[in-house]
Amino acid sequence: ENAAKMYTKALAGLSGESDKRLTKVLCNLSLAACQGGDATMALGHATAAVVLSPGHENAWLKRAQALEACGLLEAAAAVCNEKRLKGEQGKEFEQIVRRGSAK
Secondary structure (H helix, E strand, O other): OHHHHHHHHHHHHOOOOOHHHHHHHHHHHHHHHHHOOOHHHHHHHHHHHHHHOOOOHHHHHHHHHHHHHOOOHHHHHHHHHHHOOOHHHHHHHHHHHHHHHHO
16 A cells, blocks of 8 residues: 555656656556555556557556456456567466466
């Protein structure tokens, strides 16, 4: 909860900043909300990050993780299959797809 409050304050202070910085804060807010058990809030933050920066890979990862946390495994897997990320995000995407397929 403390992390979510800190990131929310940071977001408020970033008005007028670059989309990249705002996207990073939204991704961190999504993570904090997810870890705090608020999957719906996490999904909202991740969706805002994706809308703000559609090319930001971590935003898509956070959206997939939030969808999964909301119990929307098929939707999470669909995001992963569509985006086909590489590197660490790609590995996490593969795990989400496997969990979605196992459903």
